[in-house]
Every structure is written in structure tokens, then in C-alpha cells.
Amino acid sequence: MMAQTDNSKSAALYLRACKVMPGGVSRNTVLRSPHPLYAERGAGCYVTDIEGVKRIDFANNMAALIHGHAHPEVVAALTEQLHRGTAFTMATEAEVLFAELMCQRNSGFEKIRFCNSGTEAVMNCIKAARAFTGRPKIAKMEGSYHGLYDYAEVSQTASPANWGPAEKPNSVPVAYGTPSSALNDVVVLPFNDVARAIAILDQHADQLACVLIDPMPHRIGLTPASAEFVSALRNWTKKNGALLVFDEVITFRSCYAGAQDWYGLIPDLTAMGKMIGGGFPVGALAGRKVVMDVMNPLADKVLFPQGGTFSANPMTMVAGYTTMKMFDQAAVEKVNRLADRARAQITEAIRVADIPACVTGGGSMFRVHLKPEVSGDYRSGYVDADEAGRIKRLLDYLFDNGAMLINTCSATISTVMTVREIDYLSEVMLGGFRKLHDLA
Template sequence: MPDYAKSAALYERAKKVMPGGCSRNTILRKPHPVYARRGHGCIVTDIEGVDRIDFANNVASLIHGHAHPVIVEGVKRQLDDGSAFTVGTEIEVAYAEQMVARNPGFEMLRFVNSGTEAVMSCLKAARAFTSRPKIAKVEGSYHGLYDYAEVSQTARPENWGNDDAPRSVPVAHGTPQSALDDVVIIPFNDPDRAIAILDRHKDTVAGVLLDLLPHRIGMVPASEAFVQALRTWTQDNGALLIFDEVITFRTSFSGAQQAYTVTPDLTAMGKMIGGGFPVGALAGRADVLDVMNPLNGPARFPHYGTFSANPITMTAGSIAMSLFDEAAVQRLNALGDKTRAGLAEAIRVADVPACVTGKGSMFRIHLKAAAPRSYRDAYVQPDEQRRIAALLDHFFDNCLILVETCSGFLSTPMSQPEIDHLCQTTLDGLRKIKPLM
């Protein structure tokens, strides 16, 4: 392996102009980040010339891997015609039609610039529609950087409170107490406790926010009973049900919600629907999204965005989603099944207390004997975090890129050889860290 002198020198430059030497903490690793030179298909080549199989895919945003030739050509053509305008473009309309046609619950849709912005807009729309202040969300679930969406995503045993009354715990120092007071925390996949908590706030909750396969909680699917209980409660109490499908839309043609009998009022999307460019979208009931409509007097939720629906993102996203048709979804999900089965076999052979979770084209390796059922089950103690860090270093040293939680997201350029390499490297890595377990 190289000595990474180029990356080390670049990081020294970066630390002089950016806090922590970066614009997103995701890239940080000890002793310094490694910097990409190019990506093609499922391979990333760093500035030292090392090739790695990319199972992170920019945290699930690259469903077709890097530099897909059809997307690249489409974007090049659009660049020749301009990158952003203060007037509309036809591709925005065409892509909105394409996405609305993909899910029967999408009556209307608006584009934004990130998953964080999509979730934020859903919450603001819910407040505008219901004239209520509070948002309910699952403990530990990640929904971006908005003050209300991020509450309790990093709660710890010493501050998360009672099982029957989880505390609203801030992430960022200086989060206003008023924001914490307006977020109701419920446990994952525990319908009875969740409904009992919600009942205490039934007249003030505008919306219940839910990720159906929450990455930070353990990448375990929400149960039908849990989702149905939240749907019934929101309908009975005048609140909205909001699904965060920023990551999970990849799991089915119409999103993860396709596997449930429930239709949400609003859905937030992002990541893969941008074709490799910054994107977000919120879709759902026409009457709810009408709070953003300025044509019938002042909008209840005025909404703007300089780069929302820019033609570069719209072009890339439309091509990416056209390529991710029913057949592509099924093929990638089948590869995901093989991946999780291969990882489970590696765990069995290594004979260590570990397990694998996930669905569709997503997986997560846990260094726990049993799959977590809630955020409190999934919580990673310091000793476990050290083992995870050692395993992640092993993957990286063996030319694999995973997300820092030991999670991965497949891309369409992948096939069985990449999965075989992942599973063999996992077996070797588990044997290597077994003395630490």
C-alpha cells in the first residue's frame, strides 16, 4: 500500500481553511482523509492511485455508481444549454411527472436541494396544514440537520430517559429549548408505548416522522403493526404521517412504502433521485402540498430555493430513475439478498457474536449476537465502537469502502465478484478482531 503522502499533505492544507479540514465530517478518518481522484462504475481511485470497491456510494446517493455514461452524456448536453435559470425548464415538469407516476400516493411533488431540506419542508408543510407546532419522531432516527428533525438522534444511556417517556435530547450545542419542547420522541417498533406517548400530545402534534428502514437504528424494517398504528393514530387525531425515504426509496420501485398497506400523507426523498447531484423532493397529498401554492393568495408555507429543480440535477435524476426500472430494482435487490446471506455465512464461519441486517440493496454488519429491535438495542458502546473501527480499517486496507456504521449500499454496476470479495474480506476481518470480542 502507498504511504498516502499526497493525502496527508492535502489534509494539512485543508485544516488551514476548513473547520476540521473538511465540509462534511463523513470523509474524516485517522490519521487523515483519503482523497478521490476519479470514480467509475463501482470503483473509486484515490490520488495515490489505489482502487477501491465503493459500497458507500456517497452514503447511498449513487444508485448507478460513478460516472454512468448515459447520465454523463445527458448532463454534458444540458451544460451546453445552461446550468440554472430564474425561469422554469421543461425537464422539471417532465421529471415531476415521472416521479408522480412512480407512486400512486404521490399526487403532487416539489423539488428541493437535499434530503435535509426535503424533511424540513415536510415538517413545515405539516405545521402549515394543521396549524400545530409539534413533531413526533422515532428515537435515534437520522433525518438531517434541521433542529427539529435531529433531536435525539445521538441520545445516550445517561440522557435518553425512561422507556415510557424518552427525553428530547439535543445534538448541536445551543439548540433552543423551545425546539426540544416541540419534538415528541417515540420508540421504534413498539406500537403500545408509541401510541401512549402520542396520546399525551394529541392536540398539538402536526406530524409523525418515520423512516421505514432506519439506518442509525440498525437497518431493521419497521413492522406493519407499528406503521399501521401510527397511520391510525394520525388519522384519528388530525395529524399527518410523514415517511423519510431519502435513503430507502431505492428498496422498491415505489419506495420502501410499497411493502406496507399504509399510504403516508407526505414523503421526503433525496440522494439517489438526483443521479449523483444534490437533490431533494417532497411528495404526497395534493391538499397538503397546496400550503406551498401561492396562486390563491399568500401561501401558508412560502417556499423558494435558488437551485431547486435546476436542470442539471433534473436531467441526471430523470435519467437515473429511468434506468432504475422494475427490472433493475429486482436485480439489485436479489444481489442484496445474496450479499446479506454471504455476510451471514461469514459470521457463522468466523464464529463471532455478530449479525447482519438490511433489506433490498442495503446491509449493515453489527458486532452484536442479535439484531437490534430499537435504538437502545442498537446503541454502540465504546468497546464495540473500537471493534467496529478495527473492522472498518480492515475493509479499507483491503480496498473496500463502507459507511462508518459498517453499512453498505449496492449500486447497479456491482455483480457477484464484488460481493464475493466483500464476504471474504468480512470473514478475514472478523477472524482478525475475534480476540477483541
């Protein structure tokens, strides 16, 4: 248990937390030194902590809040549903309404099913792909995060000490005790490297159930996949009887039909989560009817029985339906324009401060790197201990000056933000860059 280092409410609360939870938390992302700060309330794009300090929220609960906090329309819909009940051992109309709305957004969403998290959505996509193809293996990108499922998490924390040769990256476990069988069934591909990726895929062609890709993977550097790379994967999967699975848990906010719209193609399955739940735990998988029907309980033989006690609970369905109905084409364009403005202004701040840094991203998200450039693959964007230390100093400066970002120095835009918040972030970012320059 950590010692109390100040007399704040947060310090006292963390002492209590450490007695009942490992590390004092249930998710590591909220940890700060010497203790987390605790939220009191959120309204719009601002969060106030229990000490009374208000900050602009560019983290949005790890990209999960597209309309900010406590949006009046979402609150009203949820309040009405709360009085009717929160969960039943029965279906509800809310699930049907939300499914219809989501399928209308993307012509590739012939059928959809809901679950409770992005991790579940990706897991279900993998299991559906195995059931459909009868094959055991999956392929994924080196360094890409897809949740906590044993197979999906392979290689997400690979480092120079264990990642192996670029032409054949190792399957590196994240959690101690990961079965070797799981590692052996995950083929790791270099992101955005067509020649090497296809060469690796060819070695496992008759065993691969699917190729899993996040079109703009946060852990790889928040750089969009190239059109050439995605097209090569689509062509290879079609030729070899494997499925192409898009993880759009984070990126679905990028376009009205998801980031897959950037590429003009339709994956076989798409995993979603985060912002489609309107602030509630959510996951979803959607795709071709023939693939989705491996979960059909009315079939003569159910290849993949899938479900969950809280899947499609009416609170999440109502929050999601209300949120996504508001996230129309105009709203998508608004947040993307604000992100464009932020990327341009932060790039200019980097130039003015004269520090080695760059900005990546797309749609309504961006990430600041404290290196001159990243070339769009995991290894070029890898954050070593020195860069991690500088990023922490920058994040602390931003936090202390009223701007809260994701702990990789990434930001997401919500529809309740305006030019005012973007300009403020750019100004504070310039101050942080100048401080780093002075410390160099």
C-alpha cells in the same frame, strides 16, 4: 492542525485543508485517522484515490449513487445540458419531465416539489404539516436521523446518560445552543414499540402536526419498521388529524415506489433525496394534493412559501430524470437480489468465524453489527465505545483490502455491481471477522 504523519499526497493535501476548513473538511463522514484519503476518480462501482489505489465502493456517497460513478447515460445527458446552461431564473422542461416521472412511480404522489437536499426535504415536510394542520409539534423516533434541521435532529445522538425512561424518551439536543422551544415541540417515540408510542402520542394528540418516520432508519440499526408499528401510526394520525410523513431519503431505493410499498399504505407526505438526484444535490417532497397545496403560490393565501435558488436546477433535474428512468422494476429487483446474497453470505461468514455479530437491512442495503442480535429499536442497537472500536478495526481491514463501506459498517448496492463484487466483499468480511476473533 494535525501534523503530517506520512509523505502521501493525501497527507499533504490534508495539511492544506486544515488551514482553511474546521477539521480540514466540510463533512465529518470523510474523516479517517490520521487523515482522509482523497478521491481521484470513480468509474462504475470502483473509486481510485489520489495515491492510485482502487477500491470497490459499497458506500456510494452515503447511499446517493444507485448506478455507481460516471454512468455513461448520466454523463451524456449532463454534458448536453451543461452546454445549454446550469441554472436560470426561469423554469425548465427538465423539472416537469422529472416531476411527471416521479409521480408515475407512486400513486400517493399527487404533487411533488424539488429542493436541494434530504435535510431540506424533511424540513419542508415538517413545515408543510404545520401549515396544513395549524399545529406546532412533531413526533419522531428516538435515534432516527433526519438531517440537520433543529426539530428533525432531536434525539439522534441520545445515549444511556441522557435518553431517559423507555416509556417516555427525552428530547435530547444534538447541537449546543439548540433552543429549548425546539426540544419542547418534538415528541420522541420508541421505534417499533406500538403500546408505548401510542401512549405517548395520546398525550399530545391535539398539538401534533405530524408523525415522522424513516421505515428503515440507518441510525437505529437499519432494521425495517414492523408492519404492526407503521399501521398503528397510520391509524393514529388519521384518527387524530395529524399527518404521517415518511422520510425515504435513503430508503426510496428499496422498492419501485419506495419502502412504503412494504406496508401497503400511503403516507400524507414523503421526503426524498440522495439517489434520486443521480449524483447531484437533491431533495423532494411529494404527497396528497390538498397537503402539497399549502405551498401553492396561486392560492388566495399561501400558507407556506417555499423555494430555493438552486431548487429544480436543470443539471440536477436531468441527472435525476436519467437516473430514475434507468432505475426501473428490473433494476430494483437486481440490486435487492445482490443485497440478499450479501446478507446471506455475511451471515455465514459470521458463523464460520464464530464471533458475536449479525446483519440487518432490507432492499439494497445492509449493516453489520458486532453484537449477537439487535431487536429493532434504538436502545438495543446502541453502539458503545467498545463496539465502536471493533467496528473501526473491521472497517479499516475492509478498506485496506479494497472494500469501502459507510462508517457504521453499512453498505449499499449499485446497479453496476455483479455477483463478483458481492462475493469479494463476503470473503474480505470473513477475513476481518477472523482477525477480530483472534484479537478477542
